[in-house]
Amino acid sequence: MRQKLTVRLQERSYDIHIGTDLLDQAELLLAHVPRKRVAIVTNTTVAPLYLERLVNTLRSVGISSHEVVLPDGERYKTSKTLDLIYDALLQSRCERSTPLIALGGGVVGDMTGFAAATYLRGVPFIQIPTTLLSQVDSSVGGKTGINHPLGKNMIGAFYQPQLVMADISTLSTLPDKELSAGLAEVIKYGLIRDLQFLEWLEKNMQALLARDSAALQYAIARSCSNKAEIVGIDERESGERALLNLGHTFGHAIESGMGYGVWLHGEAVAAGTLMAADLSCRLGWISSPDVARVRELFKRARLPVVAPDLGSEKYLELMGMDKKVEGGKLRFVLLKQLGHAVVTVDVPLPLLHETLETCVHG
Amino acid sequence: MRQKLTVRLQERSYDIHIGTDLLDQAELLLAHVPRKRVAIVTNTTVAPLYLERLVNTLRSVGISSHEVVLPDGERYKTSKTLDLIYDALLQSRCERSTPLIALGGGVVGDMTGFAAATYLRGVPFIQIPTTLLSQVDSSVGGKTGINHPLGKNMIGAFYQPQLVMADISTLSTLPDKELSAGLAEVIKYGLIRDLQFLEWLEKNMQALLARDSAALQYAIARSCSNKAEIVGIDERESGERALLNLGHTFGHAIESGMGYGVWLHGEAVAAGTLMAADLSCRLGWISSPDVARVRELFKRARLPVVAPDLGSEKYLELMGMDKKVEGGKLRFVLLKQLGHAVVTVDVPLPLLHETLETCVHG
Numbered sequence: 001m002r003q004k005l006t007v008r009l010q011e012r013s014y015d016i017h018i019g020t021d022l023l024d025q026a027e028l029l030l031a032h033v034p035r036k037r038v039a040i041v042t043n044t045t046v047a048p049l050y051l052e053r054l055v056n057t058l059r060s061v062g063i064s065s066h067e068v069v070l071p072d073g074e075r076y077k078t079s080k081t082l083d084l085i086y087d088a089l090l091q092s093r094c095e096r097s098t099p100l101i102a103l104g105g106g107v108v109g110d111m112t113g114f115a116a117a118t119y120l121r122g123v124p125f126i127q128i129p130t131t132l133l134s135q136v137d138s139s140v141g142g143k144t145g146i147n148h149p150l151g152k153n154m155i156g157a158f159y160q161p162q163l164v165m166a167d168i169s170t171l172s173t174l175p176d177k178e179l180s181a182g183l184a185e186v187i188k189y190g191l192i193r194d195l196q197f198l199e200w201l202e203k204n205m206q207a208l209l210a211r212d213s214a215a216l217q218y219a220i221a222r223s224c225s226n227k228a229e230i231v232g233i234d235e236r237e238s239g240e241r242a243l244l245n246l247g248h249t250f251g252h253a254i255e256s257g258m259g260y261g262v263w264l265h266g267e268a269v270a271a272g273t274l275m276a277a278d279l280s281c282r283l284g285w286i287s288s289p290d291v292a293r294v295r296e297l298f299k300r301a302r303l304p305v306v307a308p309d310l311g312s313e314k315y316l317e318l319m320g321m322d323k324k325v326e327g328g329k330l331r332f333v334l335l336k337q338l339g340h341a342v343v344t345v346d347v348p349l350p351l352l353h354e355t356l357e358t359c360v361h362g
Numbered sequence: 363m364r365q366k367l368t369v370r371l372q373e374r375s376y377d378i379h380i381g382t383d384l385l386d387q388a389e390l391l392l393a394h395v396p397r398k399r400v401a402i403v404t405n406t407t408v409a410p411l412y413l414e415r416l417v418n419t420l421r422s423v424g425i426s427s428h429e430v431v432l433p434d435g436e437r438y439k440t441s442k443t444l445d446l447i448y449d450a451l452l453q454s455r456c457e458r459s460t461p462l463i464a465l466g467g468g469v470v471g472d473m474t475g476f477a478a479a480t481y482l483r484g485v486p487f488i489q490i491p492t493t494l495l496s497q498v499d500s501s502v503g504g505k506t507g508i509n510h511p512l513g514k515n516m517i518g519a520f521y522q523p524q525l526v527m528a529d530i531s532t533l534s535t536l537p538d539k540e541l542s543a544g545l546a547e548v549i550k551y552g553l554i555r556d557l558q559f560l561e562w563l564e565k566n567m568q569a570l571l572a573r574d575s576a577a578l579q580y581a582i583a584r585s586c587s588n589k590a591e592i593v594g595i596d597e598r599e600s601g602e603r604a605l606l607n608l609g610h611t612f613g614h615a616i617e618s619g620m621g622y623g624v625w626l627h628g629e630a631v632a633a634g635t636l637m638a639a640d641l642s643c644r645l646g647w648i649s650s651p652d653v654a655r656v657r658e659l660f661k662r663a664r665l666p667v668v669a670p671d672l673g674s675e676k677y678l679e680l681m682g683m684d685k686k687v688e689g690g691k692l693r694f695v696l697l698k699q700l701g702h703a704v705v706t707v708d709v710p711l712p713l714l715h716e717t718l719e720t721c722v723h724g
């Protein structure tokens with residue numbers, strides 16, 4: 001079974017294919033590789049699992065491939081690793097028409113996308129996400145980039161792929177911890193704009209954790225559908241798209257404060273979303289039972305619901321450097337109700353302090 | 363006297379202002395700095411000449427500025443220098459709404475533009491070119507980027523400025539050698555698509571070298587007008603825009619073969635254009651007197667018309683790495699007649715060898 005969604009962005013529109021064993025289906029890729037040559041970027045974890053399979057599929061239709069295997073991990077999402085991609089592309093003389101394929105999770109996708117955006121001022125880009133997190137979030141929407149010692153994703157570009165292929169079969173090798181991390185972003189879609197989906201998740205969390213194919217495919221397709229709608233309305237995050245950052249202002253502070261890679265992104269987003277829910281409750285927008293319901297769902301997804309105790313001042317400092325700051329004011333994505341998020345700059349500092357002090361205790 | 367041209371690119375359209383003492387005219391900038399805060403990127407040569415003046419103009423209308431002063435020279439057009447810009451922007455907490463202003467020549471403009479394209483995935487960008495070369499060429503059209511040890515401008519982005527301010531007064535401090543280098547690109551517009559302008563240049567070369575304001579303004583405006591038309595038709599160099607690379611395939615080989623910065627870009631383009639003219643003549647497209655006429659005009663502009671003797675093999679190797687290679691074939695921009703350039707991939711190798719052997723001797 002294979003589903004297709006479209007991200008509608010005029011001349012930058014593209015399809016997302018979701019299904020099982022897509023890695024074996026050459027016809028999806030063929031149309032995007034007119035010159036029968038690609039460069040595949042992956043990492044040391046994914047390469048032994050899926051690289052040969054992809055290369056063979058490509059070869060079966062006469063497409064040759066150059067391969068770039070990066071070290072695995074968020075801590076390698078740096079300009080130094082990016083240079084490894086550039087060097088390989090230049091050494092193998094990849095041209096403006098040579099597509100870059102990202103085979104891996106969010107880090108591989110973000111870096112490969114940024115390399116595609118900037119190599120020879122832009123080459124075609126194809127996403128083959130192999131983690132739940134990247135299948136439901138980072139592979140769709142065109143955000144690409146690398147980290148900087150002073151902040152996460154500070155350097156990057158909006159650059160849309162030509163094709164996204166989410167192969168559910170690749171999730172069979174995903175560690176449990178990373179499956180859960182991906183579920184944090186899945187739950188996010190329910191919280192910000194899709195109450196019905198949130199209810200579906202509450203009913204089907206067990207099936208998702210058991211990696212039931214049908215449940216996963218439904219959750220991925222519904223997540224991508226939500227994301228595609230938002231990105232279609234607001235490609236460059238001038239409005240609506242900011243809602244996707246629910247939990248991310250706190251989450252980035254957690255990731256950065258703990259050192260990149262210590263907490264998985266999805267784990268930080270889960271704890272951060274609980275903080276956002278707590279703050280929304282303090283503003284009188286959602287109820288305590290609502291917060292408890294969110295906490296329960298994250299817990300069932302085996303995600304952390306207590307933030308690390310960095311100290312309030314450290315949190316504020318880390319959030320002050322966050323790139324979602326405009327005009328000196330901190331912007332928060334909070335919940336008006338479950339299934340309805342809003343962006344606000346009007347958060348009284350005392351309430352923020354209460355949240356920062358409360359949410360670090362279980 | 364001040365002129366305005368528009369580069370028409372739908373929602374990315376922008377104005378080019380050309381005139382004297384624009385650095386003192388705050389109203390041009392004001393509309394583009396709603397939050398009254400900018401970052402200015404310049405270099406150690408331009409800063410002592412014009413930075414304070416620009417800062418004062420901005421301050422007069424309440425705009426505060428952060429300043430980043432880079433080392434001067436093509437050899438600093440690297441990822442390392444780019445990092446200096448990122449570091450400064452992050453340390454001064456520049457936001458998504460903070461415009462980056464490039465104050466300087468092509469290197470400053472290209473690097474600042476690339477920083478603007480990639481800092482926080484894109485911030486507003488303003489070009490204030492202070493060399494003839496950047497006023498007539500690199501500040502218009504949105505090509506940004508840096509060099510890589512394996513090739514010039516290999517890493518970059520298409521990213522349009524919101525405003526270009528070409529202040530002719532700044533040319534008063536430009537070294538003669540750089541004025542001539544700029545004239546190479548001015549002559550290029552005549553050669554590729556504007557025979558009437560070529561004839562005007564033949565009549566007015568003396569006035570241009572004497573830095574006559576009216577002559578300079580006319581030449582800059584007519585050059586920008588040609589470039590704006592081409593960029594409006596073909597923003598991302600899929601067709602027409604490639605004509606702007608007349609002399610550049612050879613020219614890049616010269617720059618790269620001699621080591622970046624040994625020859626000025628415009629000097630390399632002049633010698634490279636003579637090679638393109640020679641090759642066009644060998645193909646039977648233009649006549650020997652035509653080639654002589656082009657040589658004469660470059661000579662009068664005090665530009666080199668003999669290429670450095672790198673050896674034919676070295677030239678071919680250097681051109682093979684050129685990013686204008688598609689499908690393994692070398693693409694050349696050549697002259698069908700004076701005032702009419704075309705792109706061709708059908709150059710017999712023996713003719714190319716003849717050009718490479720002939721043009722390195724005076």
